[in-house]
Amino acid sequence: MSSIFLLIVVLTTLFLLILTLIISQTNKRKLPPGKTGLPIIGESLAFVSNPQKFIQDRMNKYSPKIFKTSIAGGKMAVLCGPLGNKCLFSNETNKLVTTWWPRSISQHLIFPINANSLPSKSIYFDHSFLKLESIQHYVSIMDAMTKQHLEAKWAPHEEVKVHPLAKEFTFDLACRLFINFDNSEQTRELAEPFFNVAKGIMSAPLNIPGTAFNGAVKGGAIIKEKLLQIIKNRRDELQKNGDDLKKPQDLLSRSLVSCDENGKFCSEHGIANKIIGYLMASFYTTSTTITFVLNNLAENPHVYDKVLEEQLEISKSKATGEALSWADIQKMKYSWNVVCESMRLTPPSQGAFKEVLTDFTYAGYTIPKGWKISWSVHTTYKNPEYFINPEKFDPSRFEGNGPPPFTFVPFGGGPKMCVGKEYARIEILVFVHNVVTRFKLKKANPNEKIVYNPDPTPTEGLRICLQPHQI
Numbered sequence: 483m484s485s486i487f488l489l490i491v492v493l494t495t496l497f498l499l500i501l502t503l504i505i506s507q508t509n510k511r512k513l514p515p516g517k518t519g520l521p522i523i524g525e526s527l528a529f530v531s532n533p534q535k536f537i538q539d540r541m542n543k544y545s546p547k548i549f550k551t552s553i554a555g556g557k558m559a560v561l562c563g564p565l566g567n568k569c570l571f572s573n574e575t576n577k578l579v580t581t582w583w584p585r586s587i588s589q590h591l592i593f594p595i596n597a598n599s600l601p602s603k604s605i606y607f608d609h610s611f612l613k614l615e616s617i618q619h620y621v622s623i624m625d626a627m628t629k630q631h632l633e634a635k636w637a638p639h640e641e642v643k644v645h646p647l648a649k650e651f652t653f654d655l656a657c658r659l660f661i662n663f664d665n666s667e668q669t670r671e672l673a674e675p676f677f678n679v680a681k682g683i684m685s686a687p688l689n690i691p692g693t694a695f696n697g698a699v700k701g702g703a704i705i706k707e708k709l710l711q712i713i714k715n716r717r718d719e720l721q722k723n724g725d726d727l728k729k730p731q732d733l734l735s736r737s738l739v740s741c742d743e744n745g746k747f748c749s750e751h752g753i754a755n756k757i758i759g760y761l762m763a764s765f766y767t768t769s770t771t772i773t774f775v776l777n778n779l780a781e782n783p784h785v786y787d788k789v790l791e792e793q794l795e796i797s798k799s800k801a802t803g804e805a806l807s808w809a810d811i812q813k814m815k816y817s818w819n820v821v822c823e824s825m826r827l828t829p830p831s832q833g834a835f836k837e838v839l840t841d842f843t844y845a846g847y848t849i850p851k852g853w854k855i856s857w858s859v860h861t862t863y864k865n866p867e868y869f870i871n872p873e874k875f876d877p878s879r880f881e882g883n884g885p886p887p888f889t890f891v892p893f894g895g896g897p898k899m900c901v902g903k904e905y906a907r908i909e910i911l912v913f914v915h916n917v918v919t920r921f922k923l924k925k926a927n928p929n930e931k932i933v934y935n936p937d938p939t940p941t942e943g944l945r946i947c948l949q950p951h952q953i
């Protein structure tokens with residue numbers, strides 16, 4: 483009897499000791515301030531419906547340096563301000579975190595791949611297609627396609643809806659440069675499922691018929707199947723006609739040729755993932771930027787006039803019918819400042835999510851391994867300390883040295899900085915050149931509202947009245 487009593491005392495003491503140890507360890511780890519919201523959905527709905535308000539409210543309430551939340555199915559720390567951005571972009575911290583995609587994307591749009599078992603890891607991570615030496619050769623193709631698009635879809639009308647047209651154009655261009663589709667029927671077959679994915683992939687993850695998310699899941703499955711077929715057919719074509727196609731321009735053929743030249747049979751799933759990644763990464767960002775640049779040009783005639791002057795100088799230096807070149811893009815300095823100011827006022831990308839690989843401390847708080855971590859453009863863009871009179875559209879902020887370091891970060895920074903920055907810069911500037919040298923712009927509804935989902939979307943598609951220049 484007494485030995486049973488002794489055993490109970492020993493076990494209870496042991497249990498209490500372990501409990502005290504766990505509690506003291508937990509207390510040592512001071513977690514960031516904030517709330518994680520409802521189970522499963524966390525605070526996702528508030529974030530998606532207005533990312534800027536979401537971030538600013540929490541910075542005011544909890545801390546201007548860091549706060550915790552739960553978005554897209556995981557506990558998350560948001561690092562704020564230029565120092566937060568610097569921390570996440572720096573090499574050192576990059577060892578502590580890795581890229582993370584919300585589950586809706588990784589489960590339904592990307593083929594599962596174990597990077598270590600890839601026949602060629604390099605093809606998965608190689609972005610040479612988007613490097614400057616490749617991308618500058620695409621300027622003339624982008625120019626020709628923009629001219630065709632404006633002739634067919636803008637010129638016949640007195641009023642256009644810019645946002646849907648910018649999306650259509652961006653997708654057509656991507657299909658041409660990534661997959662070498664020169665036939666609009668092939669592009670349309672991919673466009674329908676892709677647009678369903680884009681509409682629903684960040685919506686509430688309710689996979690039941692009729693929901694936007696269900697549309698995205700179905701669209702994702704169709705795209706994956708179609709891309710695999712396209713890749714297989716192209717591989718066969720290249721093997722048959724290899725010598726004629728030794729210097730292919732498009733991403734798909736380049737990827738396949740580079741695999742063969744290296745003597746490696748690259749995984750078709752890996753190549754499909756890369757194309758899906760580029761399509762997703764380029765689609766909303768670039769089309770949203772084009773839309774809001776044109777919105778700002780229509781709202782600010784004095785800025786429009788300066789952009790037109792710069793673009794006419796370039797047109798005058800060219801022979802009739804001569805395409806824009808890489809050198810012309812370098813001359814579009816004021817126009818690029820206008821694009822930057824537009825991206826600051828209405829950011830096309832909110833920031834990025836990462837996953838924490840090992841516990842680390844920031845601003846006195848521990849961010850545990852397995853948490854998600856994020857930087858957001860909204861922690862600096864509207865702060866008067868970095869952007870005086872922040873609601874004003876003022877491209878002159880980007881003259882000289884421009885904004886302070888790590889405050890204007892539309893493409894991120896450090897080793898994970900957007901690899902499509904130059905592609906986007908060329909596409910947007912070529913589009914602006916062709917629109918302003920052809921049309922004057924006036925908003926059909928000056929009070930048109932913008933909603934977020936989480937990307938900014940004009941409620942009526944941005945209706946613009948076009949007035950062709952008198953030549």
Ligand code: HEM
Pocket residue numbers: 581612759760763764765767768771830831833834835892893894895897898899900901902903905906
């Ligand atoms: C205005 C247009 C664009 C903006 C604002 C933008 C912004 C961004 C941002 C913020 C990131 C995340 C950086 C990070 O993880 O910290 C990113 C990554 C990426 N972007 Fe872009 N992007 C744009 C256009 C494009 C285009 C046109 C392409 C492809 C042609 C592209 C391809 C990518 C890829 C592949 C990544 C992932 C890079 C990696 O994880 O290594 N982006 N972009």
